Amino acid sequence: xxxxxxxxxxxxxxxxxxxxxxxxxxxxxxxxxxxxxxxxxxxxxxxxxxxxxxxxxxxxxxxxxxxxxxxxxxxxxxxxxxxxxxxxxxxxxxxxxxxxxxxxxxxxxxxxxxxxxxxxxxxxxxxxxxxxxxxxxxxxxxxxxxxxxxxxxxxxxxxxxxxxxxxxxxxxxxxxxxxxxxxxxxxxxxxxxxxxxxxxxxxxxxxxxxxxxxxxxxxxxxxxxxxxxxxxxxxxxxxxxxxxxxxxxxxxxxxxxxxxxxxxxxxxxxxxxxxxxxxxxxxxxxxxxx
Numbered sequence: 001x002x003x004x005x006x007x008x009x010x011x012x013x014x015x016x017x018x019x020x021x022x023x024x025x026x027x028x029x030x031x032x033x034x035x036x037x038x039x040x041x042x043x044x045x046x047x048x049x050x051x052x053x054x055x056x057x058x059x060x061x062x063x064x065x066x067x068x069x070x071x072x073x074x075x076x077x078x079x080x081x082x083x084x085x086x087x088x089x090x091x092x093x094x095x096x097x098x099x100x101x102x103x104x105x106x107x108x109x110x111x112x113x114x115x116x117x118x119x120x121x122x123x124x125x126x127x128x129x130x131x132x133x134x135x136x137x138x139x140x141x142x143x144x145x146x147x148x149x150x151x152x153x154x155x156x157x158x159x160x161x162x163x164x165x166x167x168x169x170x171x172x173x174x175x176x177x178x179x180x181x182x183x184x185x186x187x188x189x190x191x192x193x194x195x196x197x198x199x200x201x202x203x204x205x206x207x208x209x210x211x212x213x214x215x216x217x218x219x220x221x222x223x224x225x226x227x228x229x230x231x232x233x234x235x236x237x238x239x240x241x242x243x244x245x246x247x248x249x250x251x252x253x254x255x256x257x258x259x260x261x262x263x264x265x266x267x268x269x270x271x272x273x274x275x276x277x278x279x280x281x282x283x284x285x286x287x288x289x290x
Contacts, residue, residue, distance in 0.1 A: 035081045035286055038101040038279075040088035042229060043068060044250040045274075048129065049102035050074070052274055053081070056121045058287045067250045079287045089227055095279040099286065105168055105272035106246075110201040115168040119275030120284050129248040130172045130268035131203070136236050137262040143184045144194050147219060148243060149267045151210035154179030160209045161202070161270055169202050170271045179213040186217040193220040197232035197244040200225050206269070207245060237261045245269070 037058075039049035047069040053059050060076035061069055071083040084098055091101050092111035105115045115122065133152055135145050151157070153173050161171040180186070194214070198204045204225050211221040224241060226232050232244040233255055247255075249265055256263060276284075 035079050035100070035281070036084050036098040037081055037276075038084045038086050038091050038094045038098045040091065040102070040104065041085035042088060042251065043254050044248075045088055045104065046070065046085065048123075048250075048274055050083075052102055052121070052123050052276060055123065056276060056284070056287070078289075081287070088229065092277075095277065098279045099281045101277050101279055102274060103277055104274055106199050106201050106203070108275060108277065109165075109168060113277060115273065115275050116166065118277060120278055121276040123273045123275070127172055127268065127271065128250065129274075130271050131245065131248055132252070132265040133243055133245050133267040133269060134233075134236065134247065134252055134263050134265050135243045136239070137264045139242070140264060140266050143186075143189055144192060144219075144242060145266060146181050147184050147186065147189060147214060147217070148194055148196070148210065148221070150177065150181035150184070151179045151213040151221075152206070152245075152269050153177065153267055154210075154213060156213060157206060157209045157269070161206060164205070165202060168272075170273070172268045172270055179210070180217070186219070190218040191220075193222055194243070195222045195224060195241040197224050197226055197235050197241045197246070199232075199246040200227065202270070202272070203245045233259070233261060233263055236263055 037053065039046050044067050047067045050059065050061060050069045050071065054061050058079060059074050059081055062073040062075050065073045086094055088104055089107055091103050092107055092113065095101055103113070108115050133149060139145055153175050154177055155175050156179060158171040158173045158175055161169055196207055198207055204223050207221065207223045211223065214221050229247065229251070232246050235241040236244050252263060252265060255261060
């Protein structure tokens, strides 16, 4: 009887060992199969990121969805992708914790990434996402704004963008102008200060070129740098700043609709192609069927 009991106990121990191993392996497989991709959590940039993932063949979205697409619109997910939503500015810091991340070029550059060399997949330079100079409605035709617009649309600024960023940021300005608007009374603007809210990279850097142009007419350009996507619009709406330079039109349209603000675009300056960057994965093999 004792011998039989020992045999039963041994059999149960073996069965239990195999069961635990099977559960453990199953859990590891499940974790290994999940591909986490971080994307911006604001409406238009999340949609833009999802469209990029669709273009890369990683997911398929519902037919007809566009700049308002969300992860709920994913209809095909062959690689078991898990979409991780996060604030756009914070996404580069998440790279060690996710398989991949879709990052706006300005935040990629600011984090020391090279959008040309480091991105695994990059969207085209669609003018739909051109970064704009924006102001509160009603101030578009003031001399101060026209002077700032002319400076940003100058050949000096276009050349700076092309030379400094080497394709990571693409100028949308086809200009041979010197940066001055013949309809502006620059003499009346002498001693004026124009304040602009901007993201640090590349917007504030580009504005430095415009600052030198305006200084030739004794106009001071004050650049206020912000690291988020909300305050630059609120400070224009409340009059703290005359203009901002950090966003594209789809984002602005959504912001106005959600916040009840009255901000308008006065010029398109550059495009920052969004890119897919490797985190825990260093190639696209995990999402390409290889």
